[in-house]
Amino acid sequence: MAEDNKPKPDRRPPSARLTRRALVLVAAGAVLAAIATFVVAGFQGAGGGDDSAGANISTTGAVAGEAFGTATTGDCLTWSALDASDLAKVDCAETHLFEVVADIDLSLYPGTEWGPGSRFPSVTRFTELRDEQCAPAAMDYLDGRFDPHGKFSIGLINPGEAGWAAGERTLRCGLQFSSTTGNLLPIKGRVADQDQSRAWDVGVCIGINNGVPADPVECSKPHAFEVVAVVDLGGQFPGGLPSIEDQDGYLEETCTRLVNEYLGEPEALRNKTLTLFWDNLDYDSWLAGSRKVNCSIGKQVEGGGFSSITGSAKGDILIDGQPPVPPPPVPEGRSLPTPLPGAVPLPGS
Structure with a gap:
């Protein structure tokens, strides 16, 4: 125009x-704001951020117990505690927050980064692991039909600092429904069966x-x-x-x-x-x-x-706190074009 x-x-x-x-x-x-507060794929506490930005990073609590220890491909998980310490398995037909696509045992990888006594990884490192390990796993799980701009995102659950200190080195990769700000929204049913x-x-x-x-x-x-x-x-x-x-x-x-x-x-x-x-x-x-x-x-x-x-x-x-003021009426006999729309602000994101 x-x-x-x-x-x-x-x-x-x-x-x-x-x-x-x-x-x-x-x-x-x-x-970008969502990434900054959500780089550990849904287990980043409110107010967290990117290491490089010097933000106050919140990590998960120790995700312990049978649910985390046995969760594998196709399992659906949910929790209510902010640190996911009450994580539990549920039927995927029920409301849940995370659908596991793979479990990654870092102890099987060579090198000292994951060895006994190694330092708990940073948020940035977990983000790299999510992109390196979880993204391909999610694509395989969905037979290549993953919409990177759709309602679901790829997430990662780490064992938390206490779990890491106790020797737990297994990560869970999964799919989740995250809002614009990175908060997790409930899912019902398997992702593969949904639009x-x-x-x-x-x-x-x-x-x-x-x-x-x-x-x-x-x-x-x-x-x-x-x-x-x-x-x-x-x-x-x-x-x-x-x-x-x-x-x-x-x-x-x-x-x-x-x-x-x-x-x-x-x-x-x-x-x-x-x-x-x-x-x-x-x-x-x-x-x-x-x-x-x-x-x-x-x-x-x-x-x-x-x-x-x-x-x-x-x-x-x-x-902005005020009632809208209608514009003057269109003069009789004069035609104005229909307001032209733009684009909804939610990309795959």
């Missing part, structure tokens, strides 16, 4: 390309932290955006991966129709000064079988990031 034709910020939502670029940057920031698309349910509101999307929250609480629809691209594109342009062409029309249905009338989005945006699928996601994307609504701020919205867009909302 040419600069002269871009809608004014106080009257219309930003253009699709502008919004998409901004939201991609927001997404990248969210992913890996990172698509939230309709009506879910994604929280906000300093302008960046966070974890799902009640819509009555401050949030970055609200999910208004789930679209399955498989029906429209039964063949190979459609281009981004083809996806956008279909989703612009479909998401606009669905958001009008969700809000109840065509002018609601404009009157609430919100922006409609959607996700796109790339080759890796399509190859893994992911076909679903979200249509969502939020409000971008200058320079990137999101305004804080309170309340569901189906009713009265506050934007």
